[in-house]
Amino acid sequence: MFIVELNDLQGLLTALQAGGFTVIGPTVKDGAITFDTLSSIEELPRGWSDVQEAGSYGIRHSEDDTLFSYNVGPHSWKKFLFPARLRLFSARKAGKAFEVDPVSPSAPPKYAFLGVRSCELAAIAIQDKIFMSGPYADKHYTALRKSACIIAVNCVHVGGTCFCASMGTGPRAKDGYDLVLTEIRTDDRHYFVAQMGSPLGKGLLQQVTHREADQKEREQVEKALKAAHDRMGRSLDTHNLPRLLEDNFESPRWEDVAKRCLSCANCTMVCPTCFCSTVEDVTDLSGEHAERWRRWDSCFTTDFTKVAGGNIRMSTRTRYRQWLTHKLCNWVEQFGTYGCVGCGRCITWCPVGIDITAEAAAIRETSMTTTNG
Amino acid sequence: MMRKSQALEANALDPMTTHPVMIRKIIWENDDTFTLTLDMSGFAGGFRFLPGQFNMVYVYGVGEAAVSISSDPARPGTLDHTIHRVGLVTTSLAQKKRGDMIGIRGPFGSSWSIDVARGKDICIASGGIGLAPLRPVIYSLLKKREDFGRIIVLYGGRSPLDLLYRVELEKWASDANVEVLVTVDRGDSSWKGHIGVVTSLFQYIKLDARETVAYVCGPEIMMKYTIDELDRRGVPQSQTYLSMERNMKCAVGFCGHCQFGPTFICKEGPVYPLPRVRHLLDRKEL
Structure with missing residues (x-):
């Protein structure tokens, strides 16, 4: 572990910029902490914190001048690695025929993500599996992901809707980063404890003024992370969870949640692992030029499962069930992990405050099967 | 690390x-x-x-x-x-x-396993446009007709005019020793054949069930009843295959639309051995 003083942190940004990275990090915009391009450490939400509860989000001035004393906001990193809108190809008419120009990601932006939380590292690892580990790899995702640099920040503050401890994804950043920082603010000191996760991270740290951490400083990090772990705003009992949901496919709880759910798709838009997409085909007015675009889609939309013979999931009850059972049951069989990292975004940004942890708990409570043991 | x-x-x-x-x-x-x-x-x-x-x-x-x-x-x-x-x-x-x-x-996507049918009887059950993905399998079987036992094609359409590949169906029956049984939901004045759902054709055939491989494709409701009928007659579930349909945008497992419980129909399907999906077929709006 190494110590980087607050005043030396700008050096990290400078090193990233010198390395050709576009630095993206948290910043205050539109009354929320969102991700945007950063040119200086000054743009970080210094002295800001957030308050999150089911169906509510707000930022407020914190009691101190810390840089990372808030949790995840409405944005997630998938917006950069898996853009909400992406042109897949363009085509032009040539008589009766047409010619196709695939969009090649020849010079994708080289992103450095600053302030990636442990739940988000887990979410990126999940999307890596989806887009890069099957028989096919998504070339756009792969190109962006391969060149991305990840500077994680450990969570020493936890939010009202956080439950990463339940999902085994936090609050400590375990892997998947180039560099991880833990921000420590005491009465008289303000510094970062840095750990390297890759040769790239090592190279970056070498360009920043730092020194070896002493025993006391190391202990400080452990203490802060332990405190965060014990203060989670939510929890989710994962004991036998896939089997529990498997057995409760016809639970009355689905009807209950359907009465509250607006099928608005907010939860899927803010979710850092949700990967569903659709395509749109367009032409210009002359018809000489056509394009195909991919855009984020959601299993809550009405025509998501439409086939020639009709629609498979016709009600909010079955759409919500698809979403929750995908996250907490089917995902495990598909990708070997839960599709939920406990970031709490779906709870915070649900306009009616539906809480995935409460829904899972309610199903467990009403379950008539032995898996509830 | x-x-x-x-x-x-x-x-x-x-x-x-x-x-x-x-x-x-x-x-x-x-x-x-x-x-x-x-x-x-x-x-x-x-x-x-x-x-x-x-x-x-x-x-x-x-x-x-x-x-x-x-x-x-x-x-x-x-x-x-x-x-x-x-x-x-x-x-x-x-x-x-x-x-x-x-x-x-x-x-x-996946394909019909033809190798498993070598030396066995084959029962192909199809409804409507479900015959289309089965036609390549029929062509492939007929290329090596002697490698297989009986080939039975059960096919149901809404009306006589809705039936696909009529000329070929007759040709397979007359030239290639294929037992073709066709039914329609509604007949017309010219129709002399059977009227009823696909499963009603099973009364006309006797299967050597344990030595039969079944390929099934059609509307989901038709497949469910057909599978039950095959099961009742003792065709092992492990020798029964079916082809599923769902909305698809990407076909490579990225878009999420074709999920059928734990499986992506575009990647693991559309053709499944029955035991893989049997329990899922009963789940409405899965």
Whole structure:
């Protein structure tokens, strides 16, 4: 572990910029902490914190001048690695025929993500599996992901809707980063404890003024992370969870949640692992030029499962069930992990405050099967 | 510390780009179903696929639809797609003329296992356009007719005019020792055949159940009853295969639309051994 003083942190940004990275990090915009391009450490939400509860989000001035004393906001990193809108190809008419120009990601932006939380590292690892580990790899995702640099920040503050401890994804950043920082603010000191996760991270740290951490400083990090772990705003009992949901496919709880759910798709838009997409085909007015675009889609939309013979999931009850059972049951069989990292975004940004942890708990409570043991 | 998994080195195939191909022939099978024969000579060695696989068929500027391949895998120079005119893309395809270009990407998905049927009897049960993805398997079986026992084709359509591949069905029955049994939901004045659902055809055949491999494709309700009937007659579930349909946008497991419980129909399907999906078929709106 190494110590980087607050005043030396700008050096990290400078090193990233010198390395050709576009630095993206948290910043205050539109009354929320969102991700945007950063040119200086000054743009970080210094002295800001957030308050999150089911169906509510707000930022407020914190009691101190810390840089990372808030949790995840409405944005997630998938917006950069898996853009909400992406042109897949363009085509032009040539008589009766047409010619196709695939969009090649020849010079994708080289992103450095600053302030990636442990739940988000887990979410990126999940999307890596989806887009890069099957028989096919998504070339756009792969190109962006391969060149991305990840500077994680450990969570020493936890939010009202956080439950990463339940999902085994936090609050400590375990892997998947180039560099991880833990921000420590005491009465008289303000510094970062840095750990390297890759040769790239090592190279970056070498360009920043730092020194070896002493025993006391190391202990400080452990203490802060332990405190965060014990203060989670939510929890989710994962004991036998896939089997529990498997057995409760016809639970009355689905009807209950359907009465509250607006099928608005907010939860899927803010979710850092949700990967569903659709395509749109367009032409210009002359018809000489056509394009195909991919855009984020959601299993809550009405025509998501439409086939020639009709629609498979016709009600909010079955759409919500698809979403929750995908996250907490089917995902495990598909990708070997839960599709939920406990970031709490779906709870915070649900306009009616539906809480995935409460829904899972309610199903467990009403379950008539032995898996509830 | 480990970072950036080996997945980063995963292959960089681009399955998302469509390839323009020319329509060589259009056959209207009935009022709203037609077969497009595509010229695949632009593909080196032709277009290789396995029976049961599907393509994403693109209409310039309009969109794409997942369509099973219905031609003979041993003739890769052309490709047949039998298409039911029902949505925007398939209606646009229906307006295409000979010589027009459409886009193709594929082939995608799993195939009917023919090797497991060697030396056994085969029961092919299909309803409506469900015969289309089974036609390549019939072609493949007939290439090595002596390798297989009985070949039984059960086929049901809504009305006599809705039946696909009528000339071929008769030819298979007369020339290739295929037992073809056809039924319709509603007859007409010319219809002398059987009336009823596909499962009602089972009364006319006697299966050596344990030595039978079954391939099933049709509307989901038809497949469910057919599977029950095969089960009742003792055809092992492990020897029964079926082909599923769901909405698809990408065909490579990225878009999420085709999920059927834990499985992606585009990747693991569309053809499944029955035990893999038996429990899922009873789950309404899965």
